[in-house]
Amino acid sequence: MSPTKIATLTPEQEALIPVILNKWIRVFLSTQPLNRDKVQAAVRFTYRALGKKEPTIRFFPSPVAAKRVLFEGQSPSQTVQQLGAPLLIPFSTQLGEQILNQLDSALAAQLQIQLMNQELAQLWQMRTMPLWQGGHVFSEQELTLMGQLREEWVAQQWQQQQQEIRQQLLQFPGGEIFLQIGDSLWENIGEPLWQEWENQPFVQWWESQLRQNPLFQFADVLGFAYYSLLLPGLDASSIPVIDFCISALSCQHNHQQWEALEQLITECGCIFAFEKTCIVCDRPRTILLDNEYRLHGEGEPAIQFADGYSFYYYRGVSLPEKYGRLHPHQWQSRWLLEETNAELRRVLIQGIGYGRICQELQAVALDSWREYTLLRIENDVDVEPIYLLKMTCPSTGHIHVMRVPPTVTTAREAISWANWDTDPEDFAVET
Numbered sequence: 229m230s231p232t233k234i235a236t237l238t239p240e241q242e243a244l245i246p247v248i249l250n251k252w253i254r255v256f257l258s259t260q261p262l263n264r265d266k267v268q269a270a271v272r273f274t275y276r277a278l279g280k281k282e283p284t285i286r287f288f289p290s291p292v293a294a295k296r297v298l299f300e301g302q303s304p305s306q307t308v309q310q311l312g313a314p315l316l317i318p319f320s321t322q323l324g325e326q327i328l329n330q331l332d333s334a335l336a337a338q339l340q341i342q343l344m345n346q347e348l349a350q351l352w353q354m355r356t357m358p359l360w361q362g363g364h365v366f367s368e369q370e371l372t373l374m375g376q377l378r379e380e381w382v383a384q385q386w387q388q389q390q391q392e393i394r395q396q397l398l399q400f401p402g403g404e405i406f407l408q409i410g411d412s413l414w415e416n417i418g419e420p421l422w423q424e425w426e427n428q429p430f431v432q433w434w435e436s437q438l439r440q441n442p443l444f445q446f447a448d449v450l451g452f453a454y455y456s457l458l459l460p461g462l463d464a465s466s467i468p469v470i471d472f473c474i475s476a477l478s479c480q481h482n483h484q485q486w487e488a489l490e491q492l493i494t495e496c497g498c499i500f501a502f503e504k505t506c507i508v509c510d511r512p513r514t515i516l517l518d519n520e521y522r523l524h525g526e527g528e529p530a531i532q533f534a535d536g537y538s539f540y541y542y543r544g545v546s547l548p549e550k551y552g553r554l555h556p557h558q559w560q561s562r563w564l565l566e567e568t569n570a571e572l573r574r575v576l577i578q579g580i581g582y583g584r585i586c587q588e589l590q591a592v593a594l595d596s597w598r599e600y601t602l603l604r605i606e607n608d609v610d611v612e613p614i615y616l617l618k619m620t621c622p623s624t625g626h627i628h629v630m631r632v633p634p635t636v637t638t639a640r641e642a643i644s645w646a647n648w649d650t651d652p653e654d655f656a657v658e659t
Contacts, residue, residue, distance in 0.1 A: 235332035244476045252468050270491035271506050277488040283506045290533035291509050312503030319485040324466050327473045343468040527555035545575050561588035582629035597639040617642040
């Protein structure tokens with residue numbers, strides 16, 4: 229008979245939900261310098277929990293500092309030799325599966341809604357900033373390095389799976405003899421056959437065609453990033469759920485895995501785990517957010533490390549430095565005519581505002597009704613044409629501008645759309 233699953237929370241347990249959530253938000257927002265003794269203890273404990281030897285731990289003030297020291301001035305082969313294979317740390321996934329099996333499905337869904345939120349995931353993504361920032365053009369050396377590291381990772385996983393299979397086979401009668409036969413076949417037949425297959429002209433031609441395909445190269449990059457650079461398996465949004473179930477509900481769990489996971493996230497900043505070397509980057513000294521917990525800075529970095537390494541964001545959208553270092557009041561409408569990235573154009577429109585865009589890009593008046601004017605921006609500054617409703621307040625003279633669909637043809641129709649399809653004759657208040 230299976231044990232009864234937890235289906236409800238007591239009032240005392242419910243009161244702990246915001247406490248646990250705020251605890252982890254504070255962890256992810258910390259800008260305190262790392263305590264190296266605690267970091268080293270956490271990393272060593274994690275590697276022991278993974279069944280790995282103690283690595284060399286290298287500290288850097290920022291991810292870019294780590295990249296300069298490790299990846300520049302030496303060949304990809306030297307870097308791979310120094311780092312070893314990328315490591316997976318799947319503790320949160322394993323703990324999550326173990327714990328959620330002890331909960332009623334309705335309660336599990338409730339907790340995931342209350343304790344797993346987008347803001348927390350964004351904070352974790354910020355904490356695990358990759359060595360290569362988005363939009364970076366990969367050099368041939370970096371692509372070679374990523375390919376070699378991926379091969380090391382695949383080889384390591386294959387070896388681990390072989391060991392697990394061998395251990396399982398040894399538990400069956402005759403398993404040892406079966407393994408001896410298999411090893412002999414592989415030694416005498418398997419490897420030569422594999423080499424012969426790899427050397428076939430058709431196979432070599434097919435691989436060369438794939439390697440020339442940009443989509444294949446992009447998949448290579450994504451595959452490497454997925455396997456190594458972002459602490460795979462450590463999903464920040466699941467951490468408060470795991471913590472709550474352990475702390476408040478006393479769920480059964482693997483104590484070693486939870487201790488390693490909690491120490492790793494609490495004590496370390498940005499971390500990249502490899503078999504021989506663990507790279508640890510210090511926490512940022514500055515983290516700026518808006519009221520929705522999105523990374524946001526106006527004329528200053530939203531994230532800045534001690535060595536000056538910075539990231540610019542506006543309402544959660546990454547900005548190039550040429551925009552980010554200037555306050556939105558200094559952004560220029562003409563940039564919309566030059567910017568090819570649709571998301572960045574959207575951010576520029578938000579920051580500059582329709583009123584200034586109207587004035588600086590000389591919007592054309594299409595129609596008027598009372599104090600309302602329908603305008604169109606003639607320049608192609610967005611994915612679809614920009615139609616604007618200009619509203620002049622009769623009492624103050626203040627001008628307000630809002631965007632309306634390009635399907636409207638008159639100012640009166642635009643007013644109706646802005647008021648949830650209510651005709652302006654139906655309301656008497658003029659604004």
